[in-house]
Amino acid sequence: MLNLSKTSVLMVFATVMSFTGHAQVAAEASLTYNKLKDNNVLLRAVLTDAQESEPLANIELGFYSIQDTISTSLGKAISNEEGVAVLQGLSFESLLQKQDHTFxxxxxxxxxxxxLTSREFTFSDVNMQLSFDEIDSVKQIVVTISTWDELGNLVPLEEADAYLYVPRMFSLLPIGDVYTDEEGQGMLEFPTDLPGDLNGGLEIIAQIEDHDEFGNVAVSESVNWGAPVTYETSKLPRALWSPDAPLWMWITFIVLMVGVWFHYGWVLINLRRIKYHSSDSELINYED
Amino acid sequence: MNFKETTQNLLKELAPTIEKFTWKDWLWTISLSLVILWGMYALYLQIARGHEVTGMRDNVVWGLYVANFIFFIGISYAGAIISGILHLMNLEWRKPIIRIAELITVIATIIGPLYILLCMGRLDRLHYLFIYPRLQSPITWDVIAILTYLVGSVIFLYLTLIRDFSILSTQQLNIGLKRKRIYRFLSLGFKNTSEQKVLLKVSTNIMAIIIIPIAIVVHSVLSWIFGMTLRPGWHSTIFGPYFVLAAVYSGTGVMILAMYFFRRLYGLQRYITKKHFVYLGYIMIMLGAGYGYFTFSEYLTDWYSSEKWNTELIDKLFNWQEYGGLFFFANVAGILLPFIVIGIPKLRTIESITLVSALMVLAMWVKRYLIVVPTLETTLIPMQETRPEYIHYTATWLEWALTFAGIAAFILMFKLASKFIPIIPIWETSESIKKKTSAIDTNVDLKSVTHA
Amino acid sequence: MNKSRREFVKKGAVAGAITAAGVSAWLKDQGIKEAGEKVKLLSQDGQLIEVDKAFLKLHAQANSEILAKNTMGREGIPGRKFVMVVDLSKCNNARKCVTACQKMHYLPEDKEWLNVKLMKDNEQSAPYWFPKMCFHCDNPPCVKVCPVDATFKRADGLVLIDNQRCIGCKFCMAACPYSTRVFNWDEPDLSQEVKDLPYSPETSVPSQHGTVEKCDFCPDMVRKGKLPDCVTACPNGVFYFGDEIEDAVTNGDETVRLSELLRDRAGYRFMEDLGTKPRVYYLPPTGRMFPVERGFKDLTEEQKERYKDVNLD
Incomplete structure (x- = not known):
């Protein structure tokens, strides 16, 4: 396994040229392992041309979990225009793991x-937990990260970065990051005025990102630390800009209309009465 | 002589216009119909090809049509002022001209709103105005107010016609039986019994009073189509009264034109006299003074406030390369000229009063154009546009065709109405003649009428 | 296309009960030509399924038909108040927002719901690029004057137009102080495919002759939790979009708290004194990322011509 840089963790490039058969194109693959907050696993492979480094689109990739001599198929995915093939909806339990939680x-x-012969990528599982402390109205998120030793014992993970987010409608809002101490713990003060839901509830996500060994690992917890929000229901007020006109407008309108049409009606009734009061004589009375 | 004889003599004089449809009448009808047909062709093109055939575009969304709309609703005020106010003031000299005034009102109120229809992108959805109305929209106010006004004007016109219908249906006239029957039906069996007399008087008074506030409301809500927006030159608190005054003013001008027209056409010199022109001229310059005052106040405040967009608009109006010429004409012909001509006794003739009225009416039309178009060309955010038709509004021939078609329709309807009903109210004019005082007042050579 | 088939697809889409194999077989059954291109989808029970693209289109249609039928389009997304922040310091008139918007709404090239102005506030101050879209005002002058409730304000802050209600009086266009609205002066030049798309005020597609239209903040995308197209298309991250109630906006790359962004960068609303209460905030063009001249780089002659009156010195 080859570590290239901190940010391109676990991108292992393997170039194998073919010397046999018809001319095959040499391809390179990199793999990102994502353990999502609900213990679902998402695998994201990027497939490129080995020589030109151009993305290879519409290629089917197979994903496998390997332990010793056992190989289980996880699924298949086709690369898109960017050469990215995504396999999601895997459960973490479906991955075959060693005693030290590597796979x-x-x-x-x-x-x-x-x-591209089968390329293998090794990852380790990590245990991350969120706990919440509230002392004298100071709200603190405690992130505890641990991993497993060769015998399968849980040990704290030192000097690890974890980033904290609150999910919003379109994206994750970063609220800060922690750096773990020798006990595998890091702390972050939570902002006091971040809106939650109607009861102030919100979700907090902690994430280890682009780690050499652990990939992307996220955990989430719900907590009632947000500021409760209030918002108008879908009913709009009476206003000039809403479907319902202000009352004074209706009153003015009705008074005007009733006033005018009442008089019209009066006149029309008078016209009927003029007809009613007609005399039988064929002649008009010209006298005053 | 008695009142009956007076009416019979008057009827005898007016009868030919009702009895016969002369070749001259045909000529008028046909030539006016041709103009209307031309407009119909333009309308057909506009419906078939869409509004892109007009000069209107995204910045100047309204053009000639809206200017015409304000103009016609404006002149409809002739009736309101003459029949309403002069009726209440009980001025005898008004009587021979009330019919003309009321006809102007009804016909202009029918034609004006048609221009709003021409402006609508989806005529097929016109009924939405009634099934999905929003009370907050000045357009809703307009629709309701204009319909109410139209109904009121028709009632008023009808009230003053009942007695004439009664005369027409009982007197000897060289007309078909069918028409006679229509007149009889419309006369409501009016025989001037004491009850009928009171009922008619009460009704006329009610309408004379109520038509004034309605007329004011109609033109106020019309002005608020502009006033309720955040646009320079439109968003003005005096827009309501300004429009009302401008409307009455232009209505008086059209009234004088119509008087001149029918006087010449039907030889009504005996009834419509110089006095009528001069008195209406006086009313006109009084209104003109008020209108001029509003105009001055409007532009002076905009100029002083020096708000960015107002200044831009004022600059356009005072710039000879842009709207300077039209603005100059609108104010000189629309305000100053009537003052000079009617104010100086020597210049005061029927012809000169008619001429300045014609110029004034034209100037008032130009003024409406200047209210609508330059403001829409003055956007708050820089246009940064390269398509010339989006920057400057130029009316296309179709819009002009429909404008002239509207004017032609106005004249034609007037003309046809005058063939059906006496253009001079017989009953009321006879009443005037009967009263000695009013006889002197109207300066009519009564002998020729009474002893004919 | 016969009606019963559409009905079937609609019902199927609503129920979400169609399996990949089922769809495929059914499509063949119904004689629909498969596009051949397969698309991966996550089914409701968490399984990754593969379906033909031809089905996706039907699905999208069915979806917007549902939108058009019920009143969702008028009521808005519950509990949201959408807001946009435009960072003027990052705009270099790349016009990607404009073209993305035109593509999304099938607009011709000369119709821009969103455009970029070159502003220069006075002689002394420097010119800057100013993307201008509908401000979705909280006190919208356009909605006030609509006589038939064709343009309306929703509880989630959006101002939309129902072009099946619009009577084309253009009063809203005269009333909008920002000249945001555009009119279909003639029959829009659309392919039959687009014309057949079921209309919803949330998609604003297809355009209709004789009616008004404008920027809608892409509520059909937003409903799916996706950002409006102009936001994602911008190469410089000029546009931030989000929910004011959640106090967060994102430009696709970074997510920030709305209140902090406005406070730290002195956010303002355009022509605040008009009292229209826009839902779009601007961040002043200080500490700019590009010289203003950069904005002329890839323009056509016609586009350059638009800005000829602005003194660049």
Missing amino acids: IIAVEVLDENYQ
Whole structure:
């Protein structure tokens, strides 16, 4: 396994040129392992041309979990225009793990025009927990991160970064990050005025990001630390800009209309009465 | 002589216009119909191809049509002022001209709103105005107010016609039986019995009073279509009264034109005299003074406040390259000229009063155009536009065709109405003649009428 | 296309009960030509399924038909108050927002619901690029004057137009002080495919002759939790979009608290004194990322011509 940089963790490049058969295109793959907050796993592979580094689109990739000699298929995905193939909806339990909670995932190109023998990527599982302390109205989030030793014992993870977010409608709002001490703990003061839901409830997500060994790992907890929000219901007030006109407007309108049409009606009734009071004589009375 | 003889003599004089449809009448009808047909062709093109055939575009969304709309609703005020106010003041000299005034009102109130229809992108959804109305919209106010006004004006016109219908249905006239029957039906069996006399008088008074506030409301809500927006030159608190005054003013001008027209056409010199022109001229310059005062006040305050967009608008109006010429004409012909001509006794003739009225009416039309178009060309955010038709409004021939068609329709309806009902109210004019005082007042050579 | 099939798809889409294999077989059954292109979808029970693209389109249609039928389009997304922040310091008139918007709403090139002005407030101050869209005012002058409730304000802050209600009086256009609205002066030039799309005030597609339209903040995208197209299209992250109640906005790259952004960058609303209460905030063009001249780089001659009156010195 080759570590390239902190940010391109676990991107292992493997170039294998084919010397046999018809001309196959050499391909490279990188894999990002994401353990989502609900213990679901999302695998994201990027497939590129080995020579030009151009993304390879519409190629089917197979994903496998490997332990010793056992290989289980996890699923298949087709790369998109950016060469990205995503496999999601996996449960973490479906990955075969060693005693020290490490596991191997392999990627294979299922297209005979491309050459990429099964590439293997090794990751370790990590245990991250969120707890909430509230002392004298100071709200603190405590992130505890631990990992497993070779014998399978839980040990604190030192000097690890975890980023904290609150999910909003379109994206995650960062609220800060923690750096773990020798006990594997990091603390962050929670802002006092962040809106939650109607009861102030909100979700907090802690994430280890682009880690060499652990990939992306997220956990989430709900807590009632937000400021409760109040918002108008869908009923709009009476206003000039809403469907319902202000009352004074209706009153003015009705008074005017009733006033005018009442008089029209009066006149029309008078016209009927004029007809009613007509005399039988054929002649008009010209006298005053 | 008695009152009956007076009416019979008057009827005899007016009868030919009702009895016969001369070749001259045909000529009028046909030539006016041709103009209307031209407009109908333009309308057909506009409906078939869409509003892109007009000069209106995204910045100047309203153009000639809206200017015409304000103009016609404006002149409809002739009736309100003459029949309403002069009726209440009980001025005898008004009597020969009330019919003309009321006809102007009804016809202009029918034609004006048609221009709003021309402006609508989806005529097929016109009924939405009634099934999904929003009370907050000045357009809703307008629809309701204009319909109410139209109904009121028709009632008023009808009230003053009942007695004439009665005369027409009982006197000897060279007309078909069918028409006679219509007149009889419309006369409501009016025989001037004491009850009928009172009922008619009460009704006329009610309408004379109520028509004044309605007229004011109609033109106020019309002005508020502009006043309720955040646009320079429109968003003004005096817009309501300004429009009302401008409307009465232009209505008086059209009244004088109509008087001149019918006087010449039907030889009514005996009834419509110089006195009528001069008196209406006096009313006109009084209103003109008020209108001029509002105009001065409006532009002076905009100029002083020096708000960015107001200044931009004022600059356009005072710039000879842009609207300077039209603005100059609107104010000189629309305010100053009537003062000079009617104010100086030597210049005061029927012809000169008619001429300045014609110029004034034209100037008032230009003024409406200047209210609508330059403001829409003055956007708050820079236009930054390259399409010339989006920057400057230029009316297309279709819009002009429909404008002239509207004027033609106005004249034609007037003309046709005068063939059906006496353009001079017989009963009321006879009443005037009967009263000695009013006889002197109207300066009519009564002998020729009474001893004919 | 016959009606019963549509009905079937609609019902199927609503129930979400169609399986990949089922859809495929059914599509064949119904004689729909498969596009051949397969798309991966996450089904409701968490399974990744593969469906033909032809189905997706039907699904989208069915969806917006549902939108059009019930009153969702008028009521808005519950509990939200959408807001946009435009960072003037990052705009270099790349016009990607404009073209993305036109693509999304099938607009011709000369119709811009969103455009970029070159502003220069006075002789002394420097010119800057100013993207201008509908401000979705909380006190909207356009909605006040609509006689038939065709343009309306929703509880989630959006001002939308129902072009099946609009009578084309253009009063709203005269009333909008920002000249945001555009009118279909003639029959819009749309492909039959687009014309057949079921209309909803949330999609604003297809345009209709004789009616008014404008920027809608892409509520059909927003409903799915996706950002409006102009936001994602901007290469410089100029537009931030979000929910005021949640106090967060994002430009796709970074997510920030709305209150902090406005406080730290002195956010303001355009022409605040008009009292229209826009839902769009601007961040002043201080500490700019690009010289203003950069905005002329990729413009056509016609586009350059638009800005000829602005003194760049």
